[in-house]
Structures are given as structure tokens and as C-alpha cells.
Amino acid sequence: MRISDLSRQSGVPVGTIKFYLRERLLPPGEPTGRNQALYNKNHLRRLRLIKIFTSIGELxxxxxxxxxxxxxxxxxxxxxxxxxxxxxxxxxxxxxxxxxxxxxxxxxxxxxxxxxxxxxxxxxxxxxxxxxxxxxxxxxxxxxxxxxxxxxxxxxxxxxxxxxxxxxxxxxxxxxxxxxxxxxxxxxxxxxxxxxxxxxxxxxxxxxxxxxxxxxxxxxx
Structure with a gap:
């Protein structure tokens, strides 16, 4: 999935996802071109876990x-x-x-x-x-x-x-x-x-x- 699809399914803004990628909280996607990558269900799972820890867990x-x-x-x-x-x-x-x-x-x-x-x-x-x-x-x-x-x-x-x-x-x-x-x-x-x-x-x-x-x-x- 593209980063826009990852954002839509996770409810996390694209800008926040890019920040997580830069900070290595989220592993990089599979490169498909310059500044483009594909993401999978493992990325979606990691984003949901981060949301649990930051929003509900208040970490x-x-x-x-x-x-x-x-x-x-x-x-x-x-x-x-x-x-x-x-x-x-x-x-x-x-x-x-x-x-x-x-x-x-x-x-x-x-x-x-x-x-x-x-x-x-x-x-x-x-x-x-x-x-x-x-x-x-x-x-x-x-x-x-x-x-x-x-x-x-x-x-x-x-x-x-x-x-x-x-x-x-x-x-x-x-x-x-x-x-x-x-x-x-x-x-x-x-x-x-x-x-x-x-x-x-x-x-x-x-x-x-x-x-x-x-x-x-x-x-x-």
C-alpha cells in the first residue's frame, strides 16, 4: 500500500508517518522509486501499536x-x-x-x-x-x-x-x-x-x- 493508504487505514496523518520513519519508530517501506515506497500490514500494525502507547497509554x-x-x-x-x-x-x-x-x-x-x-x-x-x-x-x-x-x-x-x-x-x-x-x-x-x-x-x-x-x-x- 502507498503511504496515503497507510494513513487512511491507520488514522495517522501522512506527515506524522513520515516523522515516525525519520525517527526510526517505523521501519522503512519497500522503495519503488525516488521518494516513494510501498508499505504492508506490519507497518499498519506498528502504527496502531504506537497510537495505543501514545494516546491511551499517554507515553x-x-x-x-x-x-x-x-x-x-x-x-x-x-x-x-x-x-x-x-x-x-x-x-x-x-x-x-x-x-x-x-x-x-x-x-x-x-x-x-x-x-x-x-x-x-x-x-x-x-x-x-x-x-x-x-x-x-x-x-x-x-x-x-x-x-x-x-x-x-x-x-x-x-x-x-x-x-x-x-x-x-x-x-x-x-x-x-x-x-x-x-x-x-x-x-x-x-x-x-x-x-x-x-x-x-x-x-x-x-x-x-x-x-x-x-x-x-x-x-x-
């Missing part, structure tokens, strides 16, 4: 390039590959925290959660630090963070992780798709959690969603 192009390169490095294990995803997901975010009692207690809580789950993870895993920072912030705000409250999240996380990992194929061609699927599932779960919250808030406090109230009012008139 910058530097992080996307790092993921694409990591996915093609055969010496990297699946654990190391997903650690790269965890690291780039926090790139540019303020993860600095002052050493205080809350942070020390949160670090102990994070270790307790990991030990209680039987998770064998690296001591310097990015997610361990992210969990510690979140728990420390919860403590400072006086939020619920006792073991009984957090156990529900720990158990749910373990079930979800086991379910997701069971679908990962350990071959190079599927590795980048596995990363993209992880990004999409993260967003899908967040959306479902928000929908569940809306439902249970309305049940608990007797609230009626705005669109439902409007429909009911129309029925009564």
Missing part, C-alpha cells in the same frame, strides 16, 4: 521507542520487558518523597503486601516504589490503609495478574502486543472500576445518574 515518543527496542531484544526476559513498561509509565512523574515516618511505615506495608501474596519480585522493582509512595500519601491523608482494607486489593491484583499472564505467549513477535494489551487492560479496568463506583454510590446514597433521571422525568410527563 511520549522517547518511551515508546524504548519499549519497541526492548521488545525486539531477545536477551530480555518477559519480566525485564514488563519492568521497562513499568518504568516508562512513570517517566516524567514526580516520584520524589521526603523520608519521614509515613514513608518508612508505607515501605513496611508494601513489603508486607508482597510477602503475604508470595510474590517473588526484584527489590528494586519500579512497582514496589510506586506502591510505597501511594501508601505513604494515603497515610498522610489519613486514608484507610490497614492490612484488612488493602487485602481486598492485593487479592484482586493477584487474580488479575495471574489471568493476564496466562495469555502471554513467550515469543518475540507477540511481546510488543502483550505490552500494548497490558496498557489497554489497565485503562479498561480503571473504566470498569469507575462504572462500579458510580453504581454503588447511587445504591448507597440514593443518587440517580443524571441521564437516568432525565429519562425518568420524560416518562412521567
Amino acid at each position: 511520549d515518543l522517547t518511551s515508546v521507542r524504548r519499549l519497541l527496542i526492548a521488545a525486539e531484544e531477545e536477551h530480555l526476559s518477559s519480566i525485564e520487558l514488563f519492568e521497562v513498561l513499568n518504568e516508562v509509565s512513570m517517566a516524567g512523574k514526580d516520584t520524589a518523597a521526603e523520608e519521614d515516618e509515613s514513608l518508612e511505615l508505607a515501605r513496611a506495608d508494601a513489603n508486607r503486601i508482597i510477602d503475604a501474596s508470595g510474590w517473588e519480585v526484584n527489590p528494586d522493582a519500579a512497582a514496589r516504589s510506586h506502591l510505597t509512595l501511594a501508601l505513604a500519601a494515603m497515610r498522610r491523608l489519613g486514608c484507610d490503609c490497614d492490612p484488612d482494607f488493602l487485602d481486598v486489593y492485593r487479592e484482586a491484583a493477584d487474580r488479575l495478574a495471574r489471568h493476564e499472564v496466562g495469555r502471554i505467549a513467550n515469543d518475540r513477535t507477540a511481546r510488543i502486543e502483550a505490552l500494548a494489551r497490558n496498557v489497554l487492560l489497565h485503562q479498561a479496568f480503571a473504566a470498569m472500576r469507575q462504572l462500579g463506583q458510580q453504581h454503588h454510590l447511587s445504591r448507597r446514597f440514593g443518587l440517580v445518574p443524571a441521564n437516568q433521571g432525565t429519562a425518568d422525568d420524560g416518562d412521567r410527563s
Whole structure:
């Protein structure tokens, strides 16, 4: 297909595709003449993956390039590959925290959660630090963070992780798709959690969603 067809099918402007080609985020097409080339379904697939990482995953192009390169490095294990995803997901975010009692207690809580789950993870895993920072912030705000409250999240996380990992194929061609699927599932779960919250808030406090109230009012008139 020509670059115009690639643009139409992917929804990515021609100018952006040319930029990706210059930056080597997209492999070159098959030359057919001066400044002309043909592209195939692999180019279309790569463009769709880049769109997932940049739009839904909200990653910058530097992080996307790092993921694409990591996915093609055969010496990297699946654990190391997903650690790269965890690291780039926090790139540019303020993860600095002052050493205080809350942070020390949160670090102990994070270790307790990991030990209680039987998770064998690296001591310097990015997610361990992210969990510690979140728990420390919860403590400072006086939020619920006792073991009984957090156990529900720990158990749910373990079930979800086991379910997701069971679908990962350990071959190079599927590795980048596995990363993209992880990004999409993260967003899908967040959306479902928000929908569940809306439902249970309305049940608990007797609230009626705005669109439902409007429909009911129309029925009564």
C-alpha cells in the first residue's frame, strides 16, 4: 500500500508517518522509486501499536521507542520487558518523597503486601516504589490503609495478574502486543472500576445518574 493508504487505514496523518520513519519508530517501506515506497500490514500494525502507547497509554515518543527496542531484544526476559513498561509509565512523574515516618511505615506495608501474596519480585522493582509512595500519601491523608482494607486489593491484583499472564505467549513477535494489551487492560479496568463506583454510590446514597433521571422525568410527563 502507498503511504496515503497507510494513513487512511491507520488514522495517522501522512506527515506524522513520515516523522515516525525519520525517527526510526517505523521501519522503512519497500522503495519503488525516488521518494516513494510501498508499505504492508506490519507497518499498519506498528502504527496502531504506537497510537495505543501514545494516546491511551499517554507515553511520549522517547518511551515508546524504548519499549519497541526492548521488545525486539531477545536477551530480555518477559519480566525485564514488563519492568521497562513499568518504568516508562512513570517517566516524567514526580516520584520524589521526603523520608519521614509515613514513608518508612508505607515501605513496611508494601513489603508486607508482597510477602503475604508470595510474590517473588526484584527489590528494586519500579512497582514496589510506586506502591510505597501511594501508601505513604494515603497515610498522610489519613486514608484507610490497614492490612484488612488493602487485602481486598492485593487479592484482586493477584487474580488479575495471574489471568493476564496466562495469555502471554513467550515469543518475540507477540511481546510488543502483550505490552500494548497490558496498557489497554489497565485503562479498561480503571473504566470498569469507575462504572462500579458510580453504581454503588447511587445504591448507597440514593443518587440517580443524571441521564437516568432525565429519562425518568420524560416518562412521567
